[in-house]
Amino acid sequence: MLHLLTPDEIFPSLPEVDLERLQRRGVRGLVLDLDNTLVAYGGREAAEPVLVWLREARAAGMRLCILSNGRPRRVRLTAERLGLPWVESYTKPRRRGFRAAARLLGTRPHETAVLGDQIFTDVLGGHRAGFVTVLVNPVSRRELPHTRVVRAIERLVFALLxxxxxxxxxxxxLRTS
Known part of the structure; x- marks a missing residue:
């Protein structure tokens, strides 16, 4: 079970994700989590470094989409603002949303990476779907109460890893700083 919770790559933040490194792994498509990965939880605007990174990813030929468990209207509005396609999913870490994202991107699972801030949704779901998994630190400390509980469990899992x-x-x- 631990292998399903172990990210393939870890970076301090989304703008620090090394696109060339992912391309060397054969990645052509990026599935991006929304809350606390692209934007702060509950936020609507991505920070300028995130916008720059998105432009660089597109320029590098990466295909991008958002996969979020967030509210569909908010996901849609934020995705449209960022100019990204999206997949609505209240079911991460189930494979269905990840598979839909790969279909949307036109990539096979091994050519697709999921980038997110949570082990139990993004990393677990990505591994279950056969994706490369990239864990980043959350953009903000503001989160739902149940997510704060999950973060405590994540810290225990990270110590075990x-x-x-x-x-x-x-x-x-990088993860605990």
């Missing part, structure tokens, strides 16, 4: 050698100290530092 470190002890078992599934992640290194640098990844631990």
């Amino acid at each position: 470190l002890r078992r050698g599934r992640i290194d100290r640098e990844a631990w530092r």
